[in-house]
Amino acid sequence: MKKKRGISRRKFLIGSAAGGATLLAGSYLRPNSWAAKPKAPEAVKLTPTLCDGCGNWCAINVYTKGDRVWKAEGNLIAGNNVGRICAKGHALLHEAYNPDRIKSPLKRVGPNKFEPISWEQAFKEIGEKTRQISEKHGPESLFWLHYPEGNAALAQRFMTALGSPNVFSHGSTCFLPRNIGWWLTTGSSKPEHDFENTRFMLFIGRNPAAGLQLRQLKDMAAGRDRGARMVVVDPRFSEAASMGHQWIRIRPGTDLALMLAIAHVMIKEGTYQKDFVEKYTQGFEEFASQVEQYTPEWAEEKTSIPRDTIVNLAREMAAAAPRAVIHRGYHGAMGTQYKNSLQLVRAVACVNGLLGNFNQLGGLFEPPKVKLGSLDKERFPAPPKVDGPMVDGSTDPERYPLTPKGHGLTHAIPELAIEGKLKAGFVYHNNPLRTNPNPARVIEGYKKLELLVSFDYVLSETASVAHYILPESYYLERDDVVHSNHCYKSKQVAIRQAVIKPLYDTKPLFHILREMAPHLGIGKYFTCTLDEYNEALLAPLGVTLERLKKEGLIDLGGEWKPGEPKFSTPSEKLEFVSSTLRDLNLPAMPAWEEPLVVPNRTDPHSFRLIHGKQAHQTHARTVNQSYLKEITLVNDLGRVWIHPDRAKALNVRDGDCMTISSSVGKGRARARVTDGIHPECVFLPSGYGVFSRNLKTGFGYGISYNDFLPTYFEPVLGHTMSGEIIVRIEKT
Numbered sequence: 001m002k003k004k005r006g007i008s009r010r011k012f013l014i015g016s017a018a019g020g021a022t023l024l025a026g027s028y029l030r031p032n033s034w035a036a037k038p039k040a041p042e043a044v045k046l047t048p049t050l051c052d053g054c055g056n057w058c059a060i061n062v063y064t065k066g067d068r069v070w071k072a073e074g075n076l077i078a079g080n081n082v083g084r085i086c087a088k089g090h091a092l093l094h095e096a097y098n099p100d101r102i103k104s105p106l107k108r109v110g111p112n113k114f115e116p117i118s119w120e121q122a123f124k125e126i127g128e129k130t131r132q133i134s135e136k137h138g139p140e141s142l143f144w145l146h147y148p149e150g151n152a153a154l155a156q157r158f159m160t161a162l163g164s165p166n167v168f169s170h171g172s173t174c175f176l177p178r179n180i181g182w183w184l185t186t187g188s189s190k191p192e193h194d195f196e197n198t199r200f201m202l203f204i205g206r207n208p209a210a211g212l213q214l215r216q217l218k219d220m221a222a223g224r225d226r227g228a229r230m231v232v233v234d235p236r237f238s239e240a241a242s243m244g245h246q247w248i249r250i251r252p253g254t255d256l257a258l259m260l261a262i263a264h265v266m267i268k269e270g271t272y273q274k275d276f277v278e279k280y281t282q283g284f285e286e287f288a289s290q291v292e293q294y295t296p297e298w299a300e301e302k303t304s305i306p307r308d309t310i311v312n313l314a315r316e317m318a319a320a321a322p323r324a325v326i327h328r329g330y331h332g333a334m335g336t337q338y339k340n341s342l343q344l345v346r347a348v349a350c351v352n353g354l355l356g357n358f359n360q361l362g363g364l365f366e367p368p369k370v371k372l373g374s375l376d377k378e379r380f381p382a383p384p385k386v387d388g389p390m391v392d393g394s395t396d397p398e399r400y401p402l403t404p405k406g407h408g409l410t411h412a413i414p415e416l417a418i419e420g421k422l423k424a425g426f427v428y429h430n431n432p433l434r435t436n437p438n439p440a441r442v443i444e445g446y447k448k449l450e451l452l453v454s455f456d457y458v459l460s461e462t463a464s465v466a467h468y469i470l471p472e473s474y475y476l477e478r479d480d481v482v483h484s485n486h487c488y489k490s491k492q493v494a495i496r497q498a499v500i501k502p503l504y505d506t507k508p509l510f511h512i513l514r515e516m517a518p519h520l521g522i523g524k525y526f527t528c529t530l531d532e533y534n535e536a537l538l539a540p541l542g543v544t545l546e547r548l549k550k551e552g553l554i555d556l557g558g559e560w561k562p563g564e565p566k567f568s569t570p571s572e573k574l575e576f577v578s579s580t581l582r583d584l585n586l587p588a589m590p591a592w593e594e595p596l597v598v599p600n601r602t603d604p605h606s607f608r609l610i611h612g613k614q615a616h617q618t619h620a621r622t623v624n625q626s627y628l629k630e631i632t633l634v635n636d637l638g639r640v641w642i643h644p645d646r647a648k649a650l651n652v653r654d655g656d657c658m659t660i661s662s663s664v665g666k667g668r669a670r671a672r673v674t675d676g677i678h679p680e681c682v683f684l685p686s687g688y689g690v691f692s693r694n695l696k697t698g699f700g701y702g703i704s705y706n707d708f709l710p711t712y713f714e715p716v717l718g719h720t721m722s723g724e725i726i727v728r729i730e731k732t
């Protein structure tokens, strides 16, 4: 059953080193090629599961006809997506049938040359090599890197069993300052927004209409339709801006100045929520005298936003308070993009404090949390704790005192490999060669590893340089660990489960680890079955695994209600002055900090390069899906946005080819000349630049911001500062 519909191993063609691997000469999916196949009526079956198209893990009901995937619908009660599915969620159903998929474990036998091997051989060889490396260089020379999801706890268990503290996530390229800034100020790193009931919503470098969060998007629209005002601050006219009442065009990297000036106006005019500030905050007096210097006139200089616009924004928000809310941010201005992003997040949290919106209708709230159970330690002994520091210094209190354990700084891995401090890596559901800065250096580093094991379902850039590729079954083919990340206003628990049988010789991560563990001498920590594991997680919730599998997602109640705000900071208040930062001798109050780099305003060729998501692509991994690539091609969405005045000075017309270069890279892209962009920057959509030849649909289309981004470590947290890119642009 397993391999029949795919290609047999013998037919698996290995290309020449120069030409790259030709995995198979299969036909590519064309719109409806499979869905429309005329067939006799077949049994229709519904399986509830979770999408894997991005970190939202939307709950979906997938229908099969016979043994093929047919269609999907969103789960109506799911906290993250309330019945919705995006274009990627639909298109990725087809990806199960993409001929680029890896069909069995592979061993790399030369540059881009792979040989199919058995699981047994793969486990044996990986086991031997890992043991050798661990004995010779210590377990600290091993690392795991993943996009953490339900399976994250498994990876942690696996590395702990091996004796290594080195578990990395994508955090330093995505959300690090956002989480830490909120945590420092309010004690919680991811507050939710009651957009449905708000009267004013402000977005600062956050675009839920393309960096999708389907629940937020629905609630934003609902709030707006009920009369809330929607304002979007972005250097470009984003999709969220197109939904809103007002787009405020800001000079990139300067949102902190805007926030400080808004605080200045609200305090000076006495329009902040005084009762809230008095009862629930700490350090207001100091903060108030701090922001006295940040006048709207001063902020106009920094941000290029007219003074009156700033004053009006502050007044409108204050008038709507406490039912006024500033989005908590994600990856844009408040994520890992700027040197001042941490200060910006702190400032945004503080202005939300001035609005007094915490735990209020139409404001911010702490979503109810599900507390999952754990394995019975008598039956399933846990590996001894590993207390040592992470190899990248991210857990060193002297160096990065705030960077949380379990994430690390992923972009430090290449240098550590070059220095010989890291020798072997396991990379799961992550593609650092494409998603980390400065690919030349990342490639060099990863190639230095003595052992690189990739768990992927296609030969991504990273998988293509790995020594072994252990193909995980596609999300539609596998059962996973229980998820508890769907909680929005109530507690929810959900599960991903197989909709179809695996098409090829692939396995879910749980099974891979369980079967590989004995070869690494850690088999005794991986004796439970996935069902036993999931049952242990569900035990405290009073929900059976059987019921969860039947329903896919269960609402456990515990509805959020507005009320008294609670902050789990050291002072148990919202901290304008952060006690943690003060103890660390770091700036304890939001204060202006320049971005790391600025374009040369007198040079017509000099720009900041900014970037962002498009609704139909995830990172750089979905352009290998033919429908999604088609959306890009038909709408010409790969172009780089440039302001008409700047384009004119370079003699660039709409559609012309431009050469873009920075201190680390060079590339070409066509121009989209538009006044929907700040003149001092260009905007590059972040979904392109696939350079793995083994991804045949996506290969070679477009460029990536990482190609131009030097390897930086922000001084306090260590994140990538991926918006601190200066490029030179010329007409090609």
Ligand SMILES: Nc1nc2c(c(=O)[nH]1)N[C@H]1C(S)=C(S)[C@@H](COP(=O)(O)OP(=O)(O)OC[C@H]3O[C@@H](n4cnc5c(=O)[nH]c(N)nc54)[C@H](O)[C@@H]3O)O[C@H]1N2
Residues within 6 Å of the ligand: 054, 055, 174, 175, 204, 205, 206, 207, 208, 210, 211, 212, 213, 233, 234, 235, 236, 238, 250, 251, 252, 253, 254, 255, 329, 330, 331, 332, 333, 335, 337, 610, 611, 612, 613, 614, 615, 616, 617, 618, 619, 683, 723
């Ligand atoms: N379709 C889709 N949805 C996704 C994802 C995906 O890949 N594709 N990924 C998910 C993940 S992991 C994440 S992190 C989120 C990311 O979601 P967002 O945080 O919304 O991410 P971005 O699109 O990177 O950036 C948002 C906006 O910031 C703007 N921006 C850049 N620099 C500045 C600045 O200095 N100031 C201001 N005010 N704005 C600036 C950009 O123009 C962009 O419109 O999306 C999630 N959802």
Ligand SMILES: Nc1nc2c(c(=O)[nH]1)N[C@H]1C(S)=C(S)[C@@H](COP(=O)(O)OP(=O)(O)OC[C@H]3O[C@@H](n4cnc5c(=O)[nH]c(N)nc54)[C@H](O)[C@@H]3O)O[C@H]1N2
Residues within 6 Å of the ligand: 052, 146, 147, 170, 173, 174, 331, 428, 429, 430, 431, 432, 434, 435, 436, 455, 456, 457, 458, 460, 461, 472, 473, 474, 475, 613, 618, 619, 620, 621, 686, 687, 688, 689, 704, 705, 706
């Ligand atoms: N070029 C570029 N770089 C980026 C971004 C971007 O938009 N563009 N965004 C930044 C942000 S916000 C983030 S969060 C990070 C994300 O960084 P990564 O986690 O590295 O990003 P993804 O592209 O989602 O990589 C996922 C990898 O998992 C593989 N994969 C997909 N499905 C499965 C599966 O079912 N099982 C397994 N085992 N593997 C699977 C994909 O083939 C891909 O190789 O990247 C950051 N860097």
Ligand code: SF4
Residues within 6 Å of the ligand: 051, 052, 053, 054, 055, 056, 057, 058, 081, 084, 085, 086, 087, 088, 089, 090, 212, 213, 214
């Ligand atoms: S937002 Fe789209 S791609 Fe992401 S999980 Fe939901 S349906 Fe899938």
Ligand SMILES: [Mo]
Residues within 6 Å of the ligand: 173, 174, 175, 331
């Ligand atoms: Mo992200």
